[in-house]
Every structure is written in C-alpha cells, then in structure tokens.
Amino acid sequence: MAAPIDCCQNRNYSAAISEYNKIFRSDLKSLKELQEKAITVLISGKDCICSLPTGYGKSLIYELLPFIDHGCLVIVIAPLNAIIKQQVQKLCGMAMCFSGVNDISRLKSGEISYVFSHPEEILQSRELNDAFTSDRLNTRKIYLVVDEAHCILQWGDEFRPEYRNLSNLRSVFKCQVLALSATVTESGPKQIISNLLMKNCQIICASPAKDNIELIVKKRPSPNTKGNTASSPYDFIFSHVITELNCQLDAFPLTVVYCKSMQWIRYGYEMARQLLADNFYAGDKTQQNARVVMFHSSMEKGSGQLKDMIISSLQKADSCIRLIISSVALGMGADLKYVRRVIHAGPPTTLETYVQEIGRSGRSDTSAQAILYYNNNDLAAQHMRNEMKVYCRGERCYRELINEYFGFKAVQKPSVCCNRCQPEHGLEWDFDKLSIA
Known part of the structure; x- marks a missing residue:
C-alpha cells in the first residue's frame, strides 16, 4: 500500500492545478485518486507503471509534473503522430515534437518542458543525445514517459523494434520512468519493468472494463x-x-x-x-x-x-x-x-x-x-x-x-x-x- 499523501503535498497539487488551469485555460477541479497516487510515486523518486482505463486521464499525470516539480523536463515517447500532434497543440509553447530535423535550441535554453518523440527518432538522434549530456540539460530532473506502453509487449521484434530498445535512454540521462497503458495483462508489468530497466517501481492499476x-x-x-x-x-x-x-x-x-x-x-x-x-x-x-x-x-x-x-x-x-x-x-x-x-x-x-x-x-x-x-x-x-x-x-x-x-x-x-x-x-x-x- 502506498504511503499516505501529506497535507503539504495536497497544497502543492492544488497550486499546481491552479497554475495548470491558468496556463492552458483549463477548468480542472481536482485529481482522481490514482492520478494523485501516480504523481506522488514519481516525485518521490520511484518509477511507476500506470494501467488505467481509457479516458481516465493518464496524460494529466505527466502534464502536471512541471507544475509540481518546477524546472523538470518531461520526455514522452508515443507511437502515433496523432497522439503527438494532439498533445503538442494542447501544451502550446511549453512543448515540442522532436522529429530529427528540429531546431533544439529552445530545449537547450530551458524554454521547453515537454518533448514528444517516436522511439526511432529519439534513439537515433546523435544531436539530441549530445544535448542531454550538456551541462544545461544534465542538471534538470528528467521524467521519461512511455505512452501506450503495451506496445513494448505487442511490437518490437520485426515491427518497430526500437520499442524494445527504449531502456538505452537510461544510459543517456538519469530519469524516473512512467509507463502508461489501458491494456496491460497480468504478466505485462514484469515484462515492462524488465524491458525499461525500471527499479523500485510501483504499479498502479484499475480494471479496464469501465463501469459506465x-x-x-x-x-x-x-x-x-x-x-x-x-x-x-x-x-x-x-x-x-x-x-x-x-x-x-x-x-x-x-x-x-x-x-x-x-x-x-x-x-x-x-x-x-x-x-x-x-x-x-x-x-x-x-x-x-x-x-x-x-x-x-x-x-x-x-x-x-x-x-x-x-x-x-x-x-x-x-x-x-x-x-x-x-x-x-x-x-x-x-x-x-x-x-x-x-x-x-x-x-x-x-x-x-x-x-x-x-x-x-x-x-x-x-x-x-x-x-x-x-x-x-x-x-x-x-x-x-x-x-x-x-x-x-x-x-x-x-x-x-x-x-x-x-x-x-x-x-x-x-x-x-x-x-x-x-x-x-x-x-x-x-x-x-x-x-x-
């Protein structure tokens, strides 16, 4: 069972929600129980697997991190252009899509809080890897988010094999890892933990069969x-x-x-x-x-x-x-x-x-x-x-x-x-x- 969330953390989350609403013109009132639990796990320094139903609001977990852990960088690995485009538009000037041909000067200067990429592009970019070893980025707290993490289990042999190599990023920068999915089976977390070299990992899950x-x-x-x-x-x-x-x-x-x-x-x-x-x-x-x-x-x-x-x-x-x-x-x-x-x-x-x-x-x-x-x-x-x-x-x-x-x-x-x-x-x-x- 997770340690209880103290009052100080709750006040920080309320302030983060208020700032998030102001920046993105949202009307978020509060966090759901498992969203709050996942954020608490991550900022405590642990890795986390979240298997929550579709529509639960999994993306909000990583979207709020820069408003709670100020100055951090959130790197999101996503399988589809549609997901990346939708999120970059939502997060406005705080986000960038890395496609291998981008100007990453805003990332190096610290203006960017979220980087979205496909696994193939982030793993194969020498420029991006070099940037992460620079003094400026090397001092930032980094959260690595693998969205739709069940792709690690379903893909990776012949189709999009780089999904099985995402753990290589842990040799480029130190990070906490958040793996998100709606459909991880009972044996799935063990495979994801092994593949992403997750340590001290907490698993947060809920039934995928939505009651409504x-x-x-x-x-x-x-x-x-x-x-x-x-x-x-x-x-x-x-x-x-x-x-x-x-x-x-x-x-x-x-x-x-x-x-x-x-x-x-x-x-x-x-x-x-x-x-x-x-x-x-x-x-x-x-x-x-x-x-x-x-x-x-x-x-x-x-x-x-x-x-x-x-x-x-x-x-x-x-x-x-x-x-x-x-x-x-x-x-x-x-x-x-x-x-x-x-x-x-x-x-x-x-x-x-x-x-x-x-x-x-x-x-x-x-x-x-x-x-x-x-x-x-x-x-x-x-x-x-x-x-x-x-x-x-x-x-x-x-x-x-x-x-x-x-x-x-x-x-x-x-x-x-x-x-x-x-x-x-x-x-x-x-x-x-x-x-x-």
Missing part, C-alpha cells in the same frame, strides 16, 4: 448460410443502424462502427449515402456538414486535412457527425469525449484491442454501449486469439471475462453490466430479419 459501458454481444449472419451473400453480415448491422440514424438524425447518439477491411467501410458509407439521401448532410452539402464519415489509415496519404477536420469536429458536443465507420486507425490516443456507442462488425483478434476500441466511448462518464457482433467465420479467422473466442462465446458475465484476463479477480459489477447478466438488455440489437448461423 454496457457490454453487449450478439451473433450476426454467416455469409455461408444458404440464401446469404458476402454482404449479409454487414447488411444485418448497417441497415438497422442507418435506419435508426435516419429517424433520429441529430438526436442519434454518436456511434463508431469498426470494420476490419476498407471494402466494408466503403460499403457501409455508400449504404448510408443511399438510405439517408438528403439527410446525409445536416444543412448544406459540404464535408463539414456530413452526418456520416469514414476514418481509416489511408487518409494519412493525403494532406491529412480531412482526418484533422473529423477529429476536430468530434471534440465538439454539437458536432454534425453522428456515425463514424472506421478501421483500427481510430484507436490509441483518440480523445473522443462524446462517443456513446461502439459497434464491432466482427471481433478484433485480441481482447486488448477490443478493450482499447470500446474505450472510445463513455469518456465523459456518461452511460455508453459496446456492441460486438460475431459469427463462426469470424472466430475461425487466422490469428484470432483464444481469449477473444472465449469472450464472444461467453457463458457468463462478459465484464468478468475481461477483468479476469487482465488480472482482476473480484471487481464489483455496476448496476447495468452486460447482456449475459441482464438478458433483457440489448434486445434492440437482436435483429432477426436474416438467418443466423
């Missing part, structure tokens, strides 16, 4: 059943979702539908254009007024303006967008406060990915739904992990299955849990107009 998300699992048609076609499993889902959108329009709860291939993302989008007709747009027929959008990795190949426009729109409570048909690209680091429902048209291959993706919903602590559709073809797919099959075929509480996989044996259930505990829940998603097998 109702878990619903349903079967969908198989394309192999007599009378069905390849599109039947998707018609089953899209036709009902789009019909509901056409009835409710702007009252339709913001919904993400995840599909595994571009073929079915485009298919759902075109179905929406046809079925919604003039209701596809909320006003003039411009992209900014579209109620339905696609989101996928190939959007990066252009200027990125459309992707930025969608993410920016989704930050607003009054966004025109009501339905996002997406690939896994709408995943880690996407801070979408107003999503109320996530639908999977087929299960992802791992339970870690599933928990990450359903965490796009319910981030403002409002009630939300996660609806997963599967068929036997889905479960027979190559690389489908056994724990995902067990979850889909779950014969008991779906929340318990998630919690047990991530090492939480006894967690109190919310009043609205899942359609295994409460079979009457989610009946509106039990469509029966197509044969199921």
